Amino acid sequence: MAVAGRHRATVDWLVAGPEAGDPEAGVLKAGDREAGNLEAAPADASLACLDALFDDLELTDPELLPGRFDDYPAFFTALARDRTVPCAGAAPHPRLRILGLLEARLLTADRVVLGGLDEGVWPAKTVTDAFLNRPMRGRVGLDPPERRIGQMAHDFVQGLGCHDAVITRSAKREGAPTVPSRLLQRVRAFVGETRWRGACDAGQRFLAYSAAIDALPAQPRLTQPKPRPDPALFPRTLSVTEIETLVRDPYSIFARHVLGLDPLDPLAAQPGASDRGSMVHDIFSAFAERYPEALPEVGLAVQHLADIAVNAFAEIENTYPELYAEWWPRYERMAAAYLPWEVERRAGLKRVHPEIYGRWEIPMGRETFTLRARADRIESRADGSACIVDFKTGAPPSSREIFAGFSPQLTLEAAMLMAGAFPGFRRTRAVPDLLYVHASGGRKAFTPIPVKPPRGDVRTVEAIVAEHAERLRGLVARFMTGEAAYISRPYPKYARDYGAYDHLARVLEWSLAGEGEA
Incomplete structure (x- = not known):
């Protein structure tokens, strides 16, 4: 119950105010509770009820309540809901009574x-x-x-x-x-x-x-934020995923790179979908890094892949067994389809480059902008051609999103590869193949999805790669010259459901979605 003790000290420090000093000193002002000086506490029946709850927690045997730190909020909330706060405090209202x-x-x-x-x-x-x-x-x-x-x-x-x-x-x-x-x-x-x-x-x-x-006086309606800071504050290097954010929600780039605000991770949060995706990427990357050219005999390959996966899932299995019970079967379905796919592809490949980093320096007049990328996998063939593969444990972008320019990750990586921005690859005019692999482990456990034009679009992948590279130069130039504003969610249809900086942009106060939830 050490967590409950720290919780109590913090609550009492907040009630007492900043004059109470260090919250580690105890409750209210340092030593007030032990000395019996409770006059500093306001006459609030809810505080007495909270005090009684903390007293009961202190009398509890810690060995009878094993658990993790992130279990405490739900545990405390469940106990607090069973407590009844009396309506009348030490000094009830002289003219009002709330009675049963x-x-x-x-x-x-x-x-x-x-x-x-x-x-x-x-x-x-x-x-x-x-x-x-x-x-x-x-x-x-x-x-x-x-x-x-x-x-x-x-x-x-x-x-x-x-x-x-x-x-x-x-x-x-x-x-x-x-x-x-x-x-x-x-x-x-x-x-x-x-x-x-x-x-x-x-x-x-x-x-x-x-x-x-x-009733409140009429409040002016908030407008969509469109900050225009000094152009010199625009970052001179971004990753391909940040370029996608710059297209979909420029305000997020403003908050992170101009204001220097990084989103805080939830305290003691359980691993989520992004963590599972990182584990899957690490497993496939480690296997490809171990066998970049030829694969071993199938039985040995299965064993090595299983060993890598067991080591990757070991911490989840020990710390979060309930997540392991859900994630491991999904991975097993995924792995059962991954190896046959890998064997089939290796027949025409010269070498596989997993998790490869690249930097593309783009001249922008007197300055230079650097585009960074970490490709999940680049496959080089014997004929000199290549294929860029991106594994997605979530839903991959649709062809319409890619061709509209709202998901330019693979197309920009292709432009970088053609410019010789990845180590081991020379500058070339040949456009690489682009492939998404939906590795969900669900009903369709492992589904390769090549990038191709959507129905009704006459443009080819080669044309889109060149178009996105040119649009990147124009987009960066507008921000570097101060012509463009960092608009919050300029394209609501293509914006993510929730952004890390939506509360800072007060999206729910000016958007139609906010009106619907009010």
């Missing part, structure tokens, strides 16, 4: 507000016990479930006995429409529509008060 039905029977007031007159709330929903049905409840002397409804109806009538009674209900609960309480419906039927409308009209005054509290 039982307490309200014993007191009188000048005005009574009867709240929650929704079916299922007042009266509460009747629940039939799965272990004690109605006949069994009668035999053991228990009241039927409907008795509680009668008691709540009595409380309702007693509350209406006050000369000034206000009845309220919720039109929606948790986003779902509610049904008026049967008690309200019976009152409406008894008094008639004329008096019912009169009572509703009288309540409009309170609705107006509520609307006035929530």
